[in-house]
Amino acid sequence: MxxxxxxxxxxxxxxxxxxxxxxxxxxxxxxxxxxxxxxxxxxxxxxxxxxxxxxxxxxxxxxxxxxxxxxxxxxxxxxxxxxxxxxxxxxxxxxxxxxxxxxxxxxxxxxxxxxxxxxxxxxxxxxxxxxxxGEVIGCFGLTEPDHGSDPAGMRTYAKRDGADWVLTGRKMWITNGSVAGVAVVWARTDEGIRGFVVPTDAPGFSAPEISHKWSLRASVTSELVLDDVRLPADAVLPEAAGLGGPLNCLTHARYGIVWGAMGAARSSFEAALEYARTREQFGRPIGGFQLTQAKLADMAVELHKGVLLAHHLGVRMDAGTLRPEQVSFGKLNNVREAIAICRTARTILGANGISLEYPVMRHATNLESVLTYEGTVEMHQLVLGKALTGLDAFRG
CATH class of the missing domain: 1.10.540.10 (Acyl-CoA dehydrogenase/oxidase, N-terminal domain)
Structure with missing residues (x-):
């Protein structure tokens, strides 16, 4: 060229x-x-x-x-x-x-x-x-107080009563819960795990908001309480049976996290880069020192590698060839690297890095939740481990 x-x-x-x-x-x-x-x-x-x-x-x-x-x-x-x-x-x-x-x-x-x-x-x-x-906000009830990484152990139960279903149980850490008009709730039944479309104005349904969070604070997070919620027969999702239904949904959502984590990383990187160009110590901008430039270079490498990975997975999803293991690859890498970028950015900003005048600490604390929701680091490592070895270590 x-x-x-x-x-x-x-x-x-x-x-x-x-x-x-x-x-x-x-x-x-x-x-x-x-x-x-x-x-x-x-x-x-x-x-x-x-x-x-x-x-x-x-x-x-x-x-x-x-x-x-x-x-x-x-x-x-x-x-x-x-x-x-x-x-x-x-x-x-x-x-x-x-x-x-x-x-x-x-x-x-x-x-x-x-x-x-x-x-x-x-x-x-x-x-x-x-x-x-946006007229109706929705939420998704899978995680329970005692069952996060192992949703098969859920206790929420739906039983038949004539032509109706009656749901009883609790869900935890539910985004949008207290502002939702409809909840998709997963429950055990005598026929296996099924999904239900639950109007939140149904008698027996409540969604108390969870407070005292130090992460995702600008977000609505709730518990869902289902106290003998009666639903008609047609409330069940007819095409979902077993854990495959909710896990399929989670794969779709994890894909968005692969991209989203790079947004938090980009914001933190940009804050650190601008700060390094303007903050002076020892008579010159700190961006002119070798150690600061090494940090910025490493952050940029991981940030843009992550964006490339996200784009690659997006192309595969559009082509219909994206596998769940590949989404686990992206979620594991990009969230983990995004947190590392935020922490490095914080060191460049020094004491200012903990101030809400800058976005870095806010992103870092938010990403601590993103790291564990919709599959912890360990779960995605085991997904990839099983795909690589052919050996299932989830219960080993």
Missing amino acids: PASSTPPFNPADPLGVDDLLSPEDLAVRDTVRGWAADRVLPHVAGWYERGELPGVRELARELGAMGALGMSLSGYGCAGASAVQYGLACLELEAADSGIRSLVSVQGSLAMYAIRRFGSEEQKRHWLPRMAT
Whole structure:
């Protein structure tokens, strides 16, 4: 290639990943980035400090108007965007805050995806159009107080009573729970594990909010209490039987995390880079010292490798060739590296790194939750270990 045609080095995109994106991809990214800059970034430090997400229903409607809710689903008012475009949206939302990306992920990749993939035609028509606009917020009830990594041990139980179902049990750490209009709840039955579409105004359903969190503070997190909740026969998801249903949903949601974690990492890296250019010690900017440059170089390498990995998985998802083990690969690597980037960024900012005037500590604490939800490090290591060796070590 002639030297004159070589594009200049771009510190914001050192590998030229933007060249892999279509004009439509870039438009989605820029739209979501602009919305987050206007509606989230000016306020999120205060939300985080107070442990609240005010106006969540209004935010949901705005996200729905952008097509960000269930955006990779087709039909029923959903945007039908590509997996890559959905990933880019997750990256931009989490660059603002993990809590905002979680709102979107749980709505689209868990609650809406479960209904779209496993629901009846009546369930899809009744719920999905209103969820796509943000008129109805959804949540996803799988994790229980005593059963996280081993959902097969769940105690929530659904029994038949004539033509009805009666649900009893508790779910824990449920994003969107107390603001949801519909919950997708997984329960044991005499026929195995089944999924149920539960209107949250059903008698016996309650969702007390969980407080005293030091992570995902700008997010609604709740317990779900099901006290003999009576549902009609058609509340069951007809196409989901066994653990395959909820695990399929989790794979879809984990894919968004692969991208989202890089958003938190990018925000922290950019804060550290700008600080290194302007903060002076010993008579010059600290970015001019070798040790600081080594930190910035290592952070940039892991950040953009992670974005490349996310894009690769998105291309595979769009092609219909993405495997759950590959999603585990991405979730394990990108969240772990994102936390490392945040911690290194904090060292560059010094004492300022713990201040909410900068996003670094907020992202770092949020990512501690992202590291463990939808599959802990250990679970994804075992998924990959089994895929590599052919030997199942989950119960060994």
